[in-house]
Amino acid sequence: MQSRPAVGAALALLSAVTFATSGTFARSLIEAGWSAEAAVIARVGVAALVLAIPALLSLRGRWHVLRSNGAAVVLFGLLGVALAQVCFFNAVRYLPVGIALLLEYLGIILVV
Structure with missing residues (x-):
């Protein structure tokens, strides 16, 4: 498979933009009466639906990979995301x- 640095850079930029704007959207939802947990369920749910299509396409014929790593996938989804x-x-x-974004980005440095 060929390397496509432009596609990778574009996806990284899109990821950074959506990550940076999630705090603003969360603040709007929380001020509208949503709980933080409800906002997370909405955000993670929409992301799961969007990513389900490429995930299903990449798993064609290799469902054993998902079955053998299902617990790790669920654990990462719950704890890591x-x-x-x-x-x-x-x-x-x-x-x-x-300030919340700054603390999140600097979390590793603050721990060290």
């Missing part, structure tokens, strides 16, 4: 979005 988003959206509830 959903729990991290709940923590971030709860931070957005009490802090300005910019």
Whole structure:
């Protein structure tokens, strides 16, 4: 398969933009009366629906890979994605979005 750096860079940029704007959307939903958990369910649910198509296409004929790694996929989805988003959206509830993003980006450095 050929390397396509432009496609990779575009996807990385799209990922960064959607990640950076999620705090603003979460703040709007929270101010409208949503809980942080409901906003996470909506965000993760929409993302799961969008990513289901390419995931299904890439798994054609290799369903054993999903079966053998299903527990790891679910655990990563719950802890690595959903729990991290709940923590971030709860931070957005009490802090300005910019400060919450700064803390999230610097989290590793702050721990070290």
